[in-house]
Amino acid sequence: MRILCYDESACIEWWRLRGIMENNEDKYANLDLNKVYEYVDLPDRISGRCDHCGNARFKTKVGNGQYLRKCTTCGLTKNL
Numbered sequence: 001m002r003i004l005c006y007d008e009s010a011c012i013e014w015w016r017l018r019g020i021m022e023n024n025e026d027k028y029a030n031l032d033l034n035k036v037y038e039y040v041d042l043p044d045r046i047s048g049r050c051d052h053c054g055n056a057r058f059k060t061k062v063g064n065g066q067y068l069r070k071c072t073t074c075g076l077t078k079n080l
């Protein structure tokens, strides 16, 4: 890929953001379906969609100060 840099600081910023995105991709690529994720640790990549399968249907369970959202397709669960 060829990158055009208009000035050096913008270029450094671009690489920094790219690094952050790649780290997040790792996090989303290795999801454990038996674990309950905290939304703050793992925000929706696309709001309202499952990070694992992209499904938009969830079962929710509220109680004990938690709001659990479980994907109906793959079972990925998050505490919102």
Ligand SMILES: [Zn+2]
Pocket: 050, 051, 052, 053, 054, 055, 071, 072, 073, 074, 075, 076
């Ligand atoms: Zn899912």
